[in-house]
Amino acid sequence: MLELLTTAQMATADHLAIEGGVPGIRLMEKAGAAVARAVTARVPEGRVLVLCGPGNNGGDGFVAARRLRAAGREVIVHLLGDPARVSGDARIAFDRWGGPTHPADLPLPEAAGIVDALFGAGLDRPIEGLAAKIVAAVNASRLPVIAVDVPSGVSGNTGEVMGTAIEAVASVTFFRLKPGHLLCPGRELCGEVTLADIGIPASVLDAIGPRSWRNGRALWAESMRAPGAGSHKYRRGHAVVVSGGLARTGAARLAAGAALRAGAGLVTVASPPDALVVNASHLTAVMLGRMDGPESLGAMLSDGRVTAAALGPGLGLSAAEGTLVDAALAAPVALVLDADALTLWQDAPDALFDAIAAREAPVILTPHEGEFARLFPDLTTGPKPERARAAAARAAATVVLKGADTVIAAPDGRVAINDNAPAWLATAGSGDVLAGIATGFLAQGMPGFEAAAAAVWFHGAAGTEAGPGLTAEDLEPALRTVLRRLWAPAGLVLP
Ligand SMILES: NC(=O)C1=CN([C@@H]2O[C@H](COP(=O)(O)OP(=O)(O)OC[C@H]3O[C@@H](n4cnc5c(N)ncnc54)[C@H](O)[C@@H]3O)[C@@H](O)[C@H]2O)[C@@H](O)CC1
Numbered sequence: 001m002l003e004l005l006t007t008a009q010m011a012t013a014d015h016l017a018i019e020g021g022v023p024g025i026r027l028m029e030k031a032g033a034a035v036a037r038a039v040t041a042r043v044p045e046g047r048v049l050v051l052c053g054p055g056n057n058g059g060d061g062f063v064a065a066r067r068l069r070a071a072g073r074e075v076i077v078h079l080l081g082d083p084a085r086v087s088g089d090a091r092i093a094f095d096r097w098g099g100p101t102h103p104a105d106l107p108l109p110e111a112a113g114i115v116d117a118l119f120g121a122g123l124d125r126p127i128e129g130l131a132a133k134i135v136a137a138v139n140a141s142r143l144p145v146i147a148v149d150v151p152s153g154v155s156g157n158t159g160e161v162m163g164t165a166i167e168a169v170a171s172v173t174f175f176r177l178k179p180g181h182l183l184c185p186g187r188e189l190c191g192e193v194t195l196a197d198i199g200i201p202a203s204v205l206d207a208i209g210p211r212s213w214r215n216g217r218a219l220w221a222e223s224m225r226a227p228g229a230g231s232h233k234y235r236r237g238h239a240v241v242v243s244g245g246l247a248r249t250g251a252a253r254l255a256a257g258a259a260l261r262a263g264a265g266l267v268t269v270a271s272p273p274d275a276l277v278v279n280a281s282h283l284t285a286v287m288l289g290r291m292d293g294p295e296s297l298g299a300m301l302s303d304g305r306v307t308a309a310a311l312g313p314g315l316g317l318s319a320a321e322g323t324l325v326d327a328a329l330a331a332p333v334a335l336v337l338d339a340d341a342l343t344l345w346q347d348a349p350d351a352l353f354d355a356i357a358a359r360e361a362p363v364i365l366t367p368h369e370g371e372f373a374r375l376f377p378d379l380t381t382g383p384k385p386e387r388a389r390a391a392a393a394r395a396a397a398t399v400v401l402k403g404a405d406t407v408i409a410a411p412d413g414r415v416a417i418n419d420n421a422p423a424w425l426a427t428a429g430s431g432d433v434l435a436g437i438a439t440g441f442l443a444q445g446m447p448g449f450e451a452a453a454a455a456v457w458f459h460g461a462a463g464t465e466a467g468p469g470l471t472a473e474d475l476e477p478a479l480r481t482v483l484r485r486l487w488a489p490a491g492l493v494l495p
């Protein structure tokens, strides 16, 4: 159930279900019933104000109103728009409601909670005028709002606010989530999202062919391997993380520790000579190797047992560091390029993309928005999933566009949107840990997209586990807790 559907794809799903013999009004009845259940759970007593719009979102509202009334609740229905123009399935729902329907107006009547059925998937322009005033009054009331499908004003496709938007405590959506439920600011405005089965068969997805998913285990768990009895450390992969110079070594150690924790059998920090002593004084299970320059790094990465490498955290931005990235790109190992290893290419991003296209092993790029803009200056506006997808295709690499709603995109067009990361992760060094987790997964042979999506998910889960007050150092032990939880009950351990 991780597929994400655009509003157009969702309309196709409705359409295909109806063509397949499920009447539209039956879908709407189930949708409205799910909304009524959510209201009962969130607002168990008191009067309910149901705000209906002119389309099918309003139709769901009429069904919910009728159900709540049948359950003995006092319900007031407001309709935004001309009742004579309510048509189709919404007309049937309106007629079945049959109770008083007031023109939407201010001030709002007193109520214990509000159902927002103004606009859903059909929102096609910014909210203005009376509708905008109603949205403002709803938000100012601080009453609990249950949104039908999406909070009115939130774009289902992008999560953007169109004009103004309702702030809901809960949203009830149908069949599959939309990108706007996960992308900011939509995600916060939705509150808790419930996915209701309204009788659309999953088989409609075959014709729709979604290419976007909510990031979750089903996307990558099958490509993760626990060590079996016959395993030894070399079977679990050997990751190399390149350290910066004397004053910039911590980031590489954070990444290296995370790579080891993520399951790489061995991890080596490749250290410039001037930083050997400081690295040596901090490393235990992670090994240390002297790296004198690009030839030395190239030789290290060409040892057949090294399977992945990470460059970027604390690396530095001089020409010398640029030659290290060149050497890594020429080596036959999977790569994570982060931070400085991305910024180094800002004057010639195409040269990076050409080097990636010329190699076989997968590459993951992990830019935050600033680094992304340096590599893809023409892709700074528009919906985040589309920007990441275009970047991945251009770079021939998996792109992890970081943020509160990190998007992972593969060169073949697959996109995952992550929503499990707490804002506590916005702390120095947290990105280095993410790069390390991804490197650890790549080292074990996971493909680029799966390794990246899994890394982002574990990073978010570890952030949640560590919780308030976390620093980047806390993520590595928290990652252990999260991994134990995943492996133990999931039965993923293979012989
Ligand atoms: N059979 C179906 O298609 C189903 C649809 N469902 C519901 O139907 C909704 C989609 O219905 P619709 O496609 O009718 O669209 P909506 O009901 O979301 O909105 C469309 C209506 O709002 C108007 N509108 C759009 N943006 C506006 C704005 N900014 N200011 C003022 N008016 C605006 C449009 O002109 C149109 O009249 C879903 O969100 C879901 O709640 C569910 O009942 C499940 C089944």
Ligand SMILES: Nc1ncnc2c1ncn2[C@@H]1O[C@H](COP(=O)(O)OP(=O)(O)O)[C@@H](O)[C@H]1O
Pocket (backbone or CB within 6 Å): 339, 368, 402, 403, 404, 405, 406, 421, 422, 423, 424, 425, 426, 427, 428, 429, 430, 431, 432, 434, 459
């Ligand atoms: N508000 C937020 N909510 C969730 N995750 C966040 C938030 N802000 C940042 N993060 C995550 O924290 C990490 C920060 O990485 P980055 O920007 O590279 O910083 P640094 O390298 O200093 O750690 C990224 O994985 C990002 O997705």
Ligand SMILES: [K+]
Pocket (backbone or CB within 6 Å): 057, 116, 117, 118, 119, 120, 147, 148, 149, 150, 151, 152
């Ligand atoms: K709505």
